[in-house]
């Protein structure tokens with residue numbers, strides 16, 4: 317039984333369930349309260365001294381949580397990224413760990429991984445841009461997933477899983493931050509292509525394989541994001557490369573054509589150059605070329621990314 321002090325405060329939880337790695341406080345705290353049959357508002361009041369939906373990172377209740385769950389503060393700081401925000405972390409090795417804030421996003425843990433952990437409710441954790449596929453279970457867990465049933469089975473489209481592996485190799489080769497920004501650019505270009513109805517054949521083929529003949533897909537859906545993933549990652553491989561980005565921004569037309577040829581070879585077979593002014597890749601290339609022409613800082617990953625504050629991981 318959950319124990320309370322004579323003043324009615326909790327002192328120790330009967331079921332101090334462990335957090336999942338990188339779990340969001342808004343997921344772990346309600347799970348703890350529910351597992352111990354404690355009202356969430358009472359529980360939060362105990363942790364923070366205030367009633368609200370869930371504790372804000374600024375009110376990091378690491379010590380209170382540690383006492384209630386009989387876990388060390390250090391264990392909780394490693395597992396719950398939001399607890400690490402804004403506090404000194406002497407002795408903790410946090411380099412490369414996921415941050416509990418933008419540009420990372422809260423995402424649902426793979427439903428099969430959750431079941432294997434014998435957890436009965438969905439778990440939300442902080443995800444980096446490259447955490448899109450559960451390789452163990454072949455489910456899409458990336459952009460567009462808002463409920464567990466959105467985690468589409470990828471077995472009918474093994475190229476999406478292959479793209480995920482390639483994405484990870486890209487990060488190993490070029491670094492997480494350059495790839496993150498290139499991926500974001502490639503994603504925006506593809507979503508615009510989707511809006512314009514370009515490259516439909518490959519998308520529709522994947523929709524059919526993933527959902528069956530009578531598929532219905534909307535713009536924000538997980539299935540759409542999964543279906544464009546192979547080409548998004550392939551384009552990110554070019555945009556994240558200093559060499560190919562240099563050709564795209566070159567003042568020599570031959571270099572730009574060489575870049576487009578590579579897009580045709582690696583991303584969309586047969587792509588040779590923008591079909592019209594509205595092609596988002598053509599617009600992106602124009603931005604690179606004019607940045608060169610105006611003598612602005614050349615738009616290469618090494619300097620664009622150094623200037624950015626894309627803090628994906630802890631750097632303490």
Ligand SMILES: [Zn+2]
Pocket residue numbers: 426427428429430450451452453454
């Ligand atoms: Zn899984």
